[in-house]
Amino acid sequence: MTRVLLRASAAVLLLLSSALIGWRVLGPAERLDTSPEPYPVLVVSAPGVLGRISVAPLIFNDRLRIYAAKHQLRADEPVYGRAVYTSRWSLRRWPEQLSGVVTTGTTVVSRWSDGQLVAQDGRTGKILWRASGPDAPDYAGHRTGAAAVWSPPGLRIAGGSVVVAEGHDLLGYDLGTGAQRWRIETPADCADGFTTAGGVVVCPVGAYDASSGQPVATWPAGPSTPLGCPVADSGCAGFRDAAGHGWLTASATPQRATALDRPEATVAAGVVVAAAGGAVTGYAPDGTVRWTWPGEARVLGGSSTQVLLFRPDHHLVVLDAATGDRRADVRLAFGKEDDLWEIGAYQISEHYLAIERRRLGGPDDPDSPIYYYTTDTVLLAGY
Template identity: 65%
Template sequence: MLLRGSAAAFLLLATVLVGWRILKPAEVLATSKTPYPPLVVSAPGVLGRINVAPLIIEDRLRVYAAKHQVRADEPVYGKSVYTTRWSLRRWPEQLSGVVAAGPTVITRWSDGALVALDGRTGRIAWRAEAGAGPGYAGHRTGAATVWDPPGLRIAAGAVVVTVDHQIWAYDVSTGAERWRVTAPAGCADGFTTAGGAYVCATGAYDLATGKAVPGWPAGPFVPAGCAVARSGCAGFRDGASRGWLADAPAPRRSPALDRPESTIAAGLVVSAGNGVVTAYREDGSTLWTWSGQARLLGGVTGRVLLLTPDHYLVGLDVRDGRARYRFRLAYRKEDDLWDLGGLMVSEHYVAIERRRKGGPDDPDSPIYYYTTDTVLLVAL
């Protein structure tokens, strides 16, 4: 009996120790010593499909979000997910959001930690503390965490974190706190402009100083021409539905952007409606038109990107509106029974999250996404 009791006690102790090792709070960092991948520009077309949404870093590598981990792989043009290049896991904290500026990848966690990683190596560049972030909301693909993270924006060398009525701004290169302000209600989840402002329903704040920008139009605002994470937006519409360009510290009126179906792509104000895509000069006059039903996806240098109803991607030349390429958004023999979910457009690549056409609205449903590998990778 004594031996049996001792054995049982030993097994219980071993179980407790193993459980503690697995579940105890821990941070595990895996870095990379291999050279930073070179920039490779692929010919326009569909490259592959993967099951997670990538945050594309300098068109050189891909960063993915999971509930307790951020990780990277390469190459960007790879047709599937490859061996992890670097990763950071923090247990039991949850990953709230990820943004990037150049090669610097900034992660926000549920305990309020901001951890910046050098995307080239995965090494920690700096740490800072802000208010507690929300839990992981990326669902199966992680798209919401890397493409539209709540309360996390970036522009003008600053990363902005919002919690309730508090707004923090940190320097991207060092992690030093630039400023902290208490904002009115309705300012928790705004956007940043290419001209260096954080904009929310009640006004705008200078990203360098945190001071309210004088002479700003009245909100609420609708951003236009934004990069990933509603950051670096090129323009917006104000509370009176008037359009403004926001590529400089002081916004400039843009009557062409008054149209609710218009946005800014590749430096142009572009609208799509009634079967015509129209690009406008800064004075509001028409620069060119393209006939056809399409949805504006954004723009890259020299091209305006369209998605047609039959799932073709069209790249229009910014100078004359002519189609420079047109190809079907399908991997091999896939059908077109999907709707656009989220997307990220980089300079040479785009990632498209696809929802099942006619499927449920619940991202946790097994039939919410188009396929298991629901994110399409496309070269521009």
């Protein structure tokens, strides 16, 4: 009888221990690790390829790199590092999934599958505020996390607001406090909308002031095509309306720009730029030619003063936005890599470029083992 009781007691203890371990491993949990280290100084690298990594970095103020994983947001340094390094700060939430990330100034705002918005000081990782919102899409960053950091679904920023879209609902939260400023219902789904440099949220069938949620009555008819967006379809410098007419958006009232009527034109470094006919041309908004650079190239975008081009031979060409003069010419390859890749997603910051490379002729499925060019498929370059 004693042996039976001992065995039964041991079984109960084992069961309780297993349950405790399972709860600690699988139960809801959050872990925040912040950094006491001084904020890195700005370092501008000489033009060239700096490294290759396996995950897409959200380049933060040209000082840190922020990465998305299914249940974690983290940052490392230096921004010009050739590999991924130990985290400077990190936030892990289980079992919630990271849906997307946006940044402005020194603030990082993440959206999670349970609808929580978490704002952090991007320099230290310290949490500034939290807010509850509608449930968000699950993590869709695939292997590199690019979708979460470069094109987060239903998460934008403009006019001092964090803008969240969930179906026909559009909500604006104060960037400084997390307080909900406004909530409206839109005629159509706005999850793929964009925001402008002038502080307007543009949806397929309407435009709204980002600070108040009020409709902008005189906005050109959509759906519109965003142009010159730095990252996350936020702060876009221009757009083409449903009729194909181009507009600049430095202010809340869009300004007509006939040069943007060209289907190949975009806005880079404040200049309308178009690649066609074996040349790249910079235009004034009225269509007056400012400069011409001879050669085949794709316009990637621009920093505040430079236009970035991608040549067919996989060279990055950097032009002065005011004159069209060439400032740099860099072959986008790490070491002796070949050119059997095509451009996927990418981010341009003031001094750095991060570019996700897809295997040339590969499948369309990001989960395929041969979708990306290499394991370390994200190339980092300075200019």
